[in-house]
Amino acid sequence: MRRRIAIIGAGWSGLACALALIDAGRDVTVLDAAPQAGGRARRVQVRLGDRRYALDNGQHLLLGAYRETLALIRRVGVDPDVAFRRLPFALRYPDGVALVARRAAAPWHLAAALLLARGLGWRERLSAIGWMARWRRLGWRVDDDVAATALFQGEPRALVERVWEPLCLAALNVRLADASAQIFLNVLRDSLGGDAQAIDLLLPRCDLSRLFPEAAAREIAACADLRLRCPVQAIERTSRRWRLALRAQTLEADAVVLALPPDRAADLLRACAPADATRLAAIDSAPIATVYLRYPPPTRLAHPVFALRERPQKGDFGQWVFDRGHDDGECRGVLSVVVSGRGPHLELSSACLADAVARQLGATFGLPAPLATSTLIEKRATIVPRPGLVRPPARLSTPGLYLAGDAADGPYPSTIEGSVRAGLAAARALLSDA
Numbered sequence: 001m002r003r004r005i006a007i008i009g010a011g012w013s014g015l016a017c018a019l020a021l022i023d024a025g026r027d028v029t030v031l032d033a034a035p036q037a038g039g040r041a042r043r044v045q046v047r048l049g050d051r052r053y054a055l056d057n058g059q060h061l062l063l064g065a066y067r068e069t070l071a072l073i074r075r076v077g078v079d080p081d082v083a084f085r086r087l088p089f090a091l092r093y094p095d096g097v098a099l100v101a102r103r104a105a106a107p108w109h110l111a112a113a114l115l116l117a118r119g120l121g122w123r124e125r126l127s128a129i130g131w132m133a134r135w136r137r138l139g140w141r142v143d144d145d146v147a148a149t150a151l152f153q154g155e156p157r158a159l160v161e162r163v164w165e166p167l168c169l170a171a172l173n174v175r176l177a178d179a180s181a182q183i184f185l186n187v188l189r190d191s192l193g194g195d196a197q198a199i200d201l202l203l204p205r206c207d208l209s210r211l212f213p214e215a216a217a218r219e220i221a222a223c224a225d226l227r228l229r230c231p232v233q234a235i236e237r238t239s240r241r242w243r244l245a246l247r248a249q250t251l252e253a254d255a256v257v258l259a260l261p262p263d264r265a266a267d268l269l270r271a272c273a274p275a276d277a278t279r280l281a282a283i284d285s286a287p288i289a290t291v292y293l294r295y296p297p298p299t300r301l302a303h304p305v306f307a308l309r310e311r312p313q314k315g316d317f318g319q320w321v322f323d324r325g326h327d328d329g330e331c332r333g334v335l336s337v338v339v340s341g342r343g344p345h346l347e348l349s350s351a352c353l354a355d356a357v358a359r360q361l362g363a364t365f366g367l368p369a370p371l372a373t374s375t376l377i378e379k380r381a382t383i384v385p386r387p388g389l390v391r392p393p394a395r396l397s398t399p400g401l402y403l404a405g406d407a408a409d410g411p412y413p414s415t416i417e418g419s420v421r422a423g424l425a426a427a428r429a430l431l432s433d434a
């Protein structure tokens, strides 16, 4: 009898794991509670006034450094050169402060960006160059993990406020004070500190489901077993295998990969792997709010992405704004504004948050009142990458159980690339054990 591997979760991590195991000739069953694959990075239909738009479950941005993700997208027949608009890294504020990478070999692409940065004084620009050079020399490593604020002690305030804090919030979904210095350094090493393409911004030209999950799901359904609307309610050890309790039936498997957010993985492991469950339950999560706003069609920002100055005390909560119409003709006039992490905006109703964001955009860009808005709040969007965070490895302490997803050990915070790599790592661990 062929050994069956059950993968719980058809987000990007579970799908990556499944494809790697299928390529290795394994018998795979993928189970997901939702009616579609893609998990947290998927298309949702958003109603904005009298129109429905194919948008995402929250605005996402990918980077040139997402090597495994790009390879996987190619693997399912989607061409990243067509699916993404690739832009040189740019941190651009509407008030003119701008840091734009140049098309040059590393590290000159970034050095030139910092030297030619607009709106920052010489002290800030030279400090940033010195900071990058210092951490490159130190191998991007801290001996003992601390809060990422410690990395920027003595750095000019304007630089921290305009560059480092916004980058930390965007990449780790927490502020410097709550972020692991080592995880932030890992991100900077592989993006700003990487080759010239690594810091390119990749803006999807279509919704996230069309980038990868739909094609991956089609392939898995065709050559393996994909079961959607199929929540796994419990996992139990039988004498030689694992028994998964589904709604009205059970499924027997020889190995189980949990490609789930930490709280969901902890729930399923409580009875069969209590030590792993306890570690997973201790991982906290942080929210992301995305406000979609529809303006009359001629509305178009000068660039597809701007950083925004957040001033929560004044009701300016938006941190980034994306003009969805730049790359998707169907979305002309639709802007998405991201508010990462915790903050007072979460105390507002969805409508009040959207009003505040519309006011901020009106004051910043001179936009009229939007025709319609819609607010999506993912309360558990990402894990909180606290200093010293310990995540369980791909191979859990009970033989036959594996962990993927953003809860699994890895160098990155919760990102698509982190989840994809964790899925591939779980597949590798499983294959080497088999």
Ligand SMILES: Cc1cc2nc3c(=O)[nH]c(=O)nc-3n(C[C@H](O)[C@H](O)[C@H](O)COP(=O)(O)OP(=O)(O)OC[C@H]3O[C@@H](n4cnc5c(N)ncnc54)[C@H](O)[C@@H]3O)c2cc1C
Pocket: 008, 009, 010, 011, 012, 013, 014, 031, 032, 033, 034, 037, 038, 039, 040, 041, 057, 058, 059, 060, 061, 062, 230, 231, 232, 233, 259, 260, 261, 264, 288, 289, 290, 378, 380, 381, 382, 404, 405, 406, 414, 415, 416, 417, 419
């Ligand atoms: C609003 C938002 C914005 C983001 N922005 C970015 C960004 O710009 N760039 C970036 O790289 N990353 C971003 N991320 C993070 C990224 O989306 C996630 O890290 C990634 O999608 C997680 O994938 P995953 O496969 O690990 O988990 P998930 O996508 O959570 O997949 C888990 C799957 O398991 C299923 N499931 C749960 N419980 C069960 C059960 N009991 N039985 C069966 N199935 C179950 C769920 O339905 C889900 O499909 C963002 C996330 C959010 C929410």
